[in-house]
Amino acid sequence: MKALKILALALALLLALSACGVIRSGDGPTQAAGGSSPAEEPAPETAPESPEEAPPEVPTLRVGALKGPTAMGLIRMIADGGVNRYTLAGSADELTPAFIKGDLDIICVPANLAAVLYNKTEGQIVTLAVNTLGVLYIVENGGESVRSMADLKGKTIAAAGKGSTPEFGLRYLLEQNGLDPDRDVAVDWKSEHAECVAALAAGTADIALLPQPFVTVAQGKLENLRVALDLTEEWDALDNGSAMITGVAVARRELVEERPELVDKFLMEYAESVEWVHENTAGAAELVAQNGIIESPAIAEKALPRCNIVCLTGQEMYEKLSGYLQVLAEAAPESVGGVLPRDDFYYGA
Structure with missing residues (x-):
């Protein structure tokens, strides 16, 4: 019996030692001193994804014109689309309220009406160009x-x-x-x-x-x-030192003063459109008909050369328009809104 007890004690010691060996050499995590788990290795840092940059906002000009020569000179710009929005109307009464409210940035209207609007808004409009001579x-x-x-x-x-x-x-x-x-x-x-x-x-x-x-x-x-x-x-x-002028393009003064680069870009594209109309009468006539200005391309093609479409700016605009308004003012002051506009009425003059 004594020998059996010694053998059992030896086996117990052997098992205890084996268990200690498994703990020391095992693959599982071991506890650090004080009973806490060792800090896990931090995950490798990755650069945060940069959000996609929004495309720069492209300014939009809201342009109104009458269904006639004032719109026909713009026809390539209208057809090309782009960022600008165009409104065509049968009479100036459809455009001027929206322009005064600020819902339109540029409108093409009769020349004397531009002077009336200048006086009515206390100088808050500027004439950009003469777009139609006598028609x-x-x-x-x-x-x-x-x-x-x-x-x-x-x-x-x-x-x-x-x-x-x-x-x-x-x-x-x-x-x-x-x-x-x-x-x-x-x-x-x-x-x-x-x-x-x-x-x-x-x-x-x-x-x-x-x-x-x-x-x-x-x-x-x-x-x-x-x-x-x-x-x-x-x-x-009459040889009165002036020329008859039908239409002009005017802009809100706020636009002219705050975004002159937009105004200059518009005038450059406008001049290019007028030149294209003169050089491509048949193609322009098709666009005129498509946009409801004249119902027949054939009639539009006949009419275009007779419409005196121009894009006169700067000093040339000033000389022709101021002379015309002077004659009207002398004959009927109410035709220009009571008094002639000051020089700040003329863009780039």
């Missing part, structure tokens, strides 16, 4: 009674553009030819030039005051319609 005509359907301004005495004229260049240009020329615009001539004012064409076609008017391209549109519908008087020629015959 006004007196047309007569099926008759030969009008051969001079004096022949308009006693006649009724269908016209659009009351309060802007067509009205004041006509009044000035009538007065210069010895007629009283309020007594000697009756003017049936329409809201749009297209209404004048419709009146001629319906036979409710025989004589109308129309700008291009509406003259060409009307001649396409009425084979007996003839151009009786070219008001640009009538104006030039």
Whole structure:
């Protein structure tokens, strides 16, 4: 029995020693002194992913123009799209409220209206360019009674553009030819030039005051319609030191002062568009029709060379426009808003 007890004790000691050896040589984690686990090795540092940079914001200009020569000069810019947004309207009354509110940045409007807006906003608009020279005509359907301004005495004229260049240009020329615009001539004012064409076609008017391209549109519908008087020629015959101007492009002064680089870029693209229109009449006519300015590309192609589309800036703009407004102001101060604009009305002059 004593021998068995010694053997059992030896086996117990052997097992205890084996257990200690397993703990010391095992693969599992060991505890550090004090009973705490050793710090785990930190994960390798990786550079944080940089967020994708947002593309720079491209400024958008909101541009309004009338369905006529003022929009036709812009037609390549309109067709190309780009970042700018374009609004085409049948009358200036559709554009000016949005412009004054700040919903449009640049608008193309009758020349005298630009001066009126300058005075109405206390100088908060700037004229960027003359975009249309004289395009006004007196047309007569099926008759030969009008051969001079004096022949308009006693006649009724269908016209659009009351309060802007067509009205004041006509009044000035009538007065210069010895007629009283309020007594000697009756003017049936329409809201749009297209209404004048419709009146001629319906036979409710025989004589109308129309700008291009509406003259060409009307001649396409009425084979007996003839151009009786070219008001640009009538104006030039007065030799008053000015030229007849139909339309201009104006901008909000805030835009001009805060983002002149945008204004200069717009004018550069505008000049390029006008040049392209003159050099690519057929292609421009297609775009004019596609954008609803004239319904027929063939009529648009005939009208474009007669529309006197230009892009005059700087000193040339100043000389032509200031002379024209001076003549209007002397004849009817209300035509320019009461007083002539100051020199800050003319961009780059």
